[in-house]
Amino acid sequence: DIVKGVHQHGIDRHSYLVAIGGGSILDLAGYAAAVSHRGIRHIRIPTTVLSQNDSGVGVKNGINYFDKKNFLGTFAPPAAVFNDYHFLTTLEDRDWRSGISEAIKVALIKDATFFYWLTDHADDLVKRDMSAMQYLIERCAELHLQHIAGKDPFETGSSRPLDFGHWSAHKLEQLTNFSIRHGEAVAMGIALDTVYSHLEGRLSEKDVLQVIGMIKKLGFEITHPAFEVIDDKSLLLRGLNEFREHLGGKLTIMLLNAIGKGQEVYEMDTPLLRQASIWLQKNK
Numbered sequence: 001d002i003v004k005g006v007h008q009h010g011i012d013r014h015s016y017l018v019a020i021g022g023g024s025i026l027d028l029a030g031y032a033a034a035v036s037h038r039g040i041r042h043i044r045i046p047t048t049v050l051s052q053n054d055s056g057v058g059v060k061n062g063i064n065y066f067d068k069k070n071f072l073g074t075f076a077p078p079a080a081v082f083n084d085y086h087f088l089t090t091l092e093d094r095d096w097r098s099g100i101s102e103a104i105k106v107a108l109i110k111d112a113t114f115f116y117w118l119t120d121h122a123d124d125l126v127k128r129d130m131s132a133m134q135y136l137i138e139r140c141a142e143l144h145l146q147h148i149a150g151k152d153p154f155e156t157g158s159s160r161p162l163d164f165g166h167w168s169a170h171k172l173e174q175l176t177n178f179s180i181r182h183g184e185a186v187a188m189g190i191a192l193d194t195v196y197s198h199l200e201g202r203l204s205e206k207d208v209l210q211v212i213g214m215i216k217k218l219g220f221e222i223t224h225p226a227f228e229v230i231d232d233k234s235l236l237l238r239g240l241n242e243f244r245e246h247l248g249g250k251l252t253i254m255l256l257n258a259i260g261k262g263q264e265v266y267e268m269d270t271p272l273l274r275q276a277s278i279w280l281q282k283n284k
Helices: 002-008 023-038 049-053 085-090 093-098 100-110 112-120 122-126 130-148 166-175 182-199 205-217 235-247 270-282
Strands: 016-021 041-046 060-065 068-075 253-258 261-265
Touching: 002 023, 016 023, 023 041, 023 049, 023 060, 023 068, 041 049, 049 085, 049 093, 049 100, 049 130, 049 182, 068 166, 085 130, 093 100, 093 182, 100 112, 100 130, 100 182, 100 205, 100 253, 100 261, 112 122, 112 130, 112 205, 122 130, 122 205, 166 182, 166 235, 182 205, 182 253, 182 270
Parallel strands: 016 041
Antiparallel strands: 060 068, 253 261
16 A cells, blocks of 8 residues: 555655654555665654664564564665654553563663663653653664664674564564564563573573563563473474574574673574473463
8 A cells, every 4th residue: 555655646766755653664664665666765753662762763674474574574774763752652551661672682682781770760661751761762772773883784694683582572473463562572582582591501590580570570471371382393483493584594593691791692402492481481
């Protein structure tokens, strides 16, 4: 319908397609803009926490296909992004909270100071303190932009550090027919890979308990029936191969060596993932 509108209204390559909405709308409109006339400039006006602090400030546009997350898509940076915090006052508590998980993610792999700020302000964020949320969005977006401006903005390699916790989150969304928000799934994915990092001897018990405690304090669930790893035939594990395909052939997963310090690995041990799954069930 968007491409048809571009055609019917004579929108040309020097026009602007403006999208106002959450991440799904911005991705959809950005994809349509990128494939029309080989690229119409687009402007994003994100209206959710998750799109203001993460997806709206990125260079990617993706839509789901073949029941796979972001199977179709483009790399097309927006001409501009406008964050208006008034939009956040319209959100349900669930959507207000959901986007916080992406801030947890980027803090854990890139900025320990930001993680401890999140820990100290968890109560404020739950109470919907706008000044706390504004700082969260600005710092989270800043960290994402710093990464995008680095060596591989269009992901020509297999490294995807900003997708910490996402291999399982993407699969969980699909397994639950997207009844679980992306941010809620990411929180569980972060929990799983954090516990896995601990069981592999990378992360201290103190750190793993602090991470899981903060996730729960913010109101997130840390597991789900579809999230359990029983054996190597568990449906969730299909997410590893789908993630590998999406990356470009080589599985690359971000784990934690410490709060604020990520480490990429190239395989995941199923028995250890099962132990991590059981740990989350016992501590949910």
